[in-house]
Amino acid sequence: MYKVKVYVTLRESVLDPQGKAVQQSLSSLGYQGVEDVRIGKYMELQFDDSVTDVEGTVKEVCEKLLSNPVIEDYRYEIEESANQ
Template structure:
C-alpha cells in the first residue's frame, strides 16, 4: 500500500481570484501582514501495489484527471504504508 499526497496549484502566471478573496478577508480581520494567498488542492490517495510503478501511475492520473496542466502545476509525495 502506498499513501500518495498530491498538491495541485495554479501556475504563477494564472490569476487566483479565490486567493484574493481570502487575502482581503484576512486583511479585514486585521491580519494585514498577509501579503499574498494562493489556493490549491491537496489530495491523499491510497494505492494498492500493482505491477506498474506507482510513480508512473500517479503521474498519469495527475495529467489525465487530477490537474489541468494548462493552468495548474502538480507535485506529489509517495509514502510506503504498512497494510493494516
C-alpha cells in the same frame, strides 16, 4: 501499499480570484502581513501492491485527470504504508 498526497494549485501566472478574496479578508481582519493567498486542492490516493511503478502512475494520473496543465501545477508526496 502506498499513500500518495497530491497538491494541485493554480499556476503562478494565473490569477486566483478566490485566493485574492481570502487575502483581502485576512487583511481586513488585521493580518496585514499576509501578502498572498493561493487556494488549491489536496487529494489522498491509496495504491495497493499491484501497482509497480507508483511514481510513474502518479505523474500520469496527475497529468491526465487530477490537474489541468493549462492552468494548474501539481506536486506529490509518496509514503509507504503498512499492509492492513
